[in-house]
Amino acid sequence: MIAAGAHASRGLRPRIIPLTCDDGSLPLPPSSRVGCVLVHLRITGPMKITRDWIRDYLDTDLNAERLAEHLIRIGFDVEEIVPVGDDWVLTVDVPSNRPDALGVIGLARELAACLGRPMKMPSVELHEAGEPVSRAFRVEIRDVIGCPRYTARLLRGVHVAPSPDWMANRLAAIGLTPVNNVVDVTNYVLYECGQPLHAFDAGRLRGGQIQVRRGQSNESLQAINGKRCIATPDTLVIADTGGPIAFAGVMGGQPTEIGPETRDVLLESAQFDPVVIRRSARALGLASDSSYRFERGVSFDGVEWASRRAALLLSRVAGAVAAPGFIDEAPAGRPAARSVRFRPARCESLLGMSCNPAEVRRVLETIGCRWIERAAEPESVDVDLPEYRRDLLREIDLVEEVARHLGYDRIPTSPQIPLVVTGKDRVGRVEARVRERLVALGYQETLTLSFGSDETARAFRLEEIEPAIVLGKMGTPDRPLRQSMVASLLDVIRTNERYGEELPAIFEIATVYGRRADGSYVERPGLGMVFRGAFRDFRGHLESLGAALGLDLQFGDGPPPGPLWPAGRTALIRIGEARVGAAADVPAAVLRAWDLRKDACIAEIDMIPCVQGAILERPCREFSRMPEVRRDLAWVVDEAVTWDRIVRTVREAAPPWMQRVEAFDVFRGSQIPPGRKSVAFAMSFRRDDRTLTRQEVDEAITAIVRQLEKTIGGTLR
Structure with missing residues (x-):
């Protein structure tokens, strides 16, 4: 089998690859003659460069093997090194x-930063003459998303002929078949700087207008590879007044391709959206070196440089004369400049090796960054990031660049593995305390999905916000993210009931989501609980949880936060004056909706105020040696009176040495009038300096009874 990277007339030797069967035997007798066809095949993939091409831009005498070693060291794997004539292909x-x-x-720039050698950029000084291009053509961008920038340059008097040997041999060395001097210049500049170009025969363009738009129904174009493709509304095309002339960023069309009769060339250099080009290439079933680069993104600033470079080369190898000026359409303008605050000392602290600030600055400036001293903060600098390096976003990215080019081998190694024991942060400590207390109370922790359903997205939410919708693969709304964990926990209870497993108490600590009216999104950590028992x-349990966190959780009435929180059976949970959650006895309608056989209680608490207010380390106080005095009261009140109102009223009238008040019974019966209830509660009194007298306690009880009669009404039973 014969394989060749380019035509043998360019000085490249074909390689002989023996054909063998699966068992290793030859399929034909030795010296047999067979027919064969030499096919040039170029599969877009790894980048091919030559040693001498690198030397054009980098002052170095390193051989191909040493260049490969340095490229590998800075993160670019070299798969193959092949001799081609007097040069080497990597x-x-x-x-x-x-x-x-x-x-x-781009690769020469990387090597320059690694080796500390200066770059030698090629000239783009261009002589222009004749009528300006703006009088002959105009450009209209109808899809500003698909095409952020489009430039067109007109070259007159082009003489189409074979390329000079130096250009043809260099292209053939990297696997490209030379076509003619015009096409070869566009390929040469593409591999030189990474910016794809396309040359149109200006004499074949209709109407003097170039449009960048989406394809329309019933439009088709025969590409330069001979394949006829149908344009669709998802396909970005370049069109004149007569229809499509190229598939933008993918491949040109035969009607306007360069031929022997071409005299004027309209040179396209543009920036296309990577996603749009990827979709176009897949839909058309086409792939090219241009689409490979557009799909990964090209530089906004490199568009005009590549155009000038190609025009200069065409003037040299094809006798072209550039028309004055060029058409430059960029509706959204140049992307905003990006800057990062950089602390050179972070290199040493993160990498563990000595980094000379001057050396750090040299590396960053060589790859295109701009170093700006900060007078107010001498320990840090502002680093303006180059537009073509979209992968640089944060300070740590700059530290990585320094490490790559100074050499990972300079990072010292140690046979000992340092271990640093770090404790949990405050959020982790609060969550651990919550888990510890709830598990001790018999709860089991669960883990549920973050998605909700349209029916339950708003049902148990704690605040009036809209659900956050996740977009599907095609960018259409898919499913809402949950605004509450209660619905998910009830689903867990129902699923276990169906399989005969009873879960008496479960909880989950997770994130809930929402979207405010201004369009901003909410991600809030929360605690959800379900208990199968009496409220x-x-x-x-909730009070015990609050005690574990050092929080005084208060329970009061108020409007339910969501439609499925039952009115009159929902207790709003507060810390001070701030509402942090809600707890409720699940009504029968909700039990039926979830197909639950037993009663349940639910609660949801916002973890943010709990984390902020938790007292995890509480000081001890001396144990009181004085006896405690306990008094019980049974107070008959209306059914609408909540326990929270009773507690607040008692504390308003109680002396400072009342320690606690606890309810222990609620009675409804024949002895109690209809619409009323008897609430029995105990009060504990104690002073730390002396024993309380009976008279002091009686006076306190009398004041509490008077306050109850005055504030909430009712009678002592």
């Missing part, structure tokens, strides 16, 4: 987030 694997390195100049016991 096949370099470029990471997908580094489109700036899909050109020889009186459930409230005791």
Whole structure:
């Protein structure tokens, strides 16, 4: 089998690859003659460069093997090194987030930062003459998302002919078949700087207008590879007044391709949206070196440089004369400049090796960053990021660049593995305390999905916000994220009931989501609880949880926070004056909706105020040696009076040495008038300096009874 990277007339030797069967035997007798066809095949993939091409931009005499070693050291794998004539070809694997390195100049820039050598950028000084391009053509961008920038430059008097040997041999070395001097210049500049270009035969363009738009129904175009493709509304096309002339960023069309009769060339250099080009290429079933780069993103600033560079080369190899000026359409303007606050000392602290600030600055400036001293903060600088390095976002990215180019091998190693024991942060400590107390109370922790349903998205929410909707694969609304954990926990109870498993008490600490009216999103950590038992016991659990966190949880009435929180059976949970959650006895309608066989109590608490107010380390106080005095009261009140109102009224009238008040019974019966209830509660009194007298306690009880009669009414039973 014969394989060749380019035509043998360019000085490249074909490689002989023996054909063998699965068992290793030859399929034909030795010296047999067979027919064969030499096919040039170029599969878009790793970047190919040559040693001499690198030397054009980098002052170095390193051989191919040493260049490969340095490329590998800075993160670019070299898959193959092949001799081609007097030169060497390196096949370099470029990471997908580094489109700036899909050109020889980009890799030379990386080597310059690594080796500390200066760059030698090619000239783009261009002589222009004749009528300006703006009088002959105009450009209209109808899809500003698909095409952020489009430039067009007109070159007159082009003489189409074979390329000079130096250009043809260099293109053939990297696997490209030379076509003619015009096409070869566009390919040469593409591999030089990574910016795709396309040359139109200006004499074949209709109407003097270029449009960048989406394809329309019943439009088709025969690409330069001979394939006829149908344009769709998802396909970005370049069109003149007669219809499509190219598939933007993917491939040009035969009607306007460069031929022997071409005399004027309209040179396109543009920036297209990566997602749009990827969809177009997949829909058309086409792929090219251009689409490979556009799908990864090209530089906004590199568009005009590449256009000038190609025009200069065309003037040299094709006798072209550039028309004055160029058409430059960028509706949204240049992307905003990006800057990062950088602390050079962070390099040493993060990398564990000595980093000379001057050396750090040299590396960053070589890759295109701009170093700006900060007079107010001498320990840090502002680093303006180059537009072509979209992968640089944060300070840590700059530290990584320094480590790559100074060498990971400079980071000292130690046979000992340092271990630093770090404790949990405050959030983690509060959550651990919650888990510890609830597990001790018999609760089991669960883990549920973050998605909700349209029916329950708003049902148990604690605040009036809209649900946050997750978009599907096609960008359409899919499912809402949950605004409460109660619905998910009730689903867990129902599922276990159906399988015969009773869960008496469960809880979950997770995040709930929402979207405010101004469009901002809410991500709030919360605690959800479900208890299968009496609400009186459930409230005791909540009070125990509050005690574990050093929080005085208050329970009061008020409007339910959501439609499924039952009115009159929901207790709002407060810390001070701030509402932090709600607890309720699940009504029968909700039990039926979830198909639950037993009663349940639910609660949801916002964890943020709990974390902020929790007292995790409480000081001890001396144990009182004085006896405690306990008095019980049974107070008959209306059914609408809540326990929270009774407690607040008692505390308003009680002396400071009343320690606690606890309810222990609620009675309704024949002895109690209809619409009323008897609430029995105990009060504890104690002073730390002396024993209380009977008279003092009696006076306190009398004041409490008077306050109850005055504030909430009712009678002593």
